[in-house]
Amino acid sequence: MKTLGALASGLLFGLGLAISGMVDPPVVLGFLDFGGLADGTWNPALAGVMGGAIPVAFILYRLAGSRVPPPSRATDARLIVGSALFGLGWGAAGLCPGPALEGWVSNPRALLFAVPMLAGFAVTPWLTGRAGGARS
Numbered sequence: 001m002k003t004l005g006a007l008a009s010g011l012l013f014g015l016g017l018a019i020s021g022m023v024d025p026p027v028v029l030g031f032l033d034f035g036g037l038a039d040g041t042w043n044p045a046l047a048g049v050m051g052g053a054i055p056v057a058f059i060l061y062r063l064a065g066s067r068v069p070p071p072s073r074a075t076d077a078r079l080i081v082g083s084a085l086f087g088l089g090w091g092a093a094g095l096c097p098g099p100a101l102e103g104w105v106s107n108p109r110a111l112l113f114a115v116p117m118l119a120g121f122a123v124t125p126w127l128t129g130r131a132g133g134a135r136s
Contacts, residue, residue: 014102020049023103023110025094032091078128089113 021027030043061068090096093113095103100117103110 028094
């Protein structure tokens with residue numbers, strides 16, 4: 001039953017990404033271009049997606065209660081470097097991990113982002129000395 005719930009959640013998430021335009025790099029890049037520097041326009045459509053997703057996530061997180069571990073409050077070099085790399089990749093490609101994986105279906109060019117992303121996921125434990133999967 002747990003696997004079925006995870007599958008349903010993943011399918012719903014992927015459908016939401018596709019409907020919202022999050023799998024279309026020009027839409028994402030148009031949203032990230034606040035000043036309209038690239039083409040003179042800013043596309044605020046994804047702000048509505050975030051505005052709808054944040055309250056839903058907040059409510060569901062609260063309903064999950066003790067089943068969700070508390071977030072870490074530590075700010076360390078790994079967090080800062082990882083956040084910077086995530087932002088640079090998102091801004092350069094117009095994709096982040098979820099849309100990149102979903103994009104394989106509708107946009108084969110997403111593979112140019114997703115394959116190196118998955119390779120990075122695979123080598124990171126060895127680069128950081130955490131090959132056993134342990135987290136501190």
